[in-house]
Amino acid sequence: MNCNNQTTYYIFYDELTVMMVTDVDEMCEYLADEAILYGYAYNEDMARTLMAECMSRISVG
Structure with a gap:
């Protein structure tokens, strides 16, 4: 887990x-609903x- 209070974008x-979510509870809900994690980043850009x-x-796929 991210220990330095940096926002993680999933x-x-x-x-x-x-x-895109930053809340871990939301992330877990999406995973439970069978969404696929594409990636994560530590800054919004x-x-x-x-x-x-x-x-x-996914539009090509």
């Missing part, structure tokens, strides 16, 4: 959406880049 996707990459990959 990128998830399912058949309908791509989403990188998280948005990952989100865009994920959207383009």
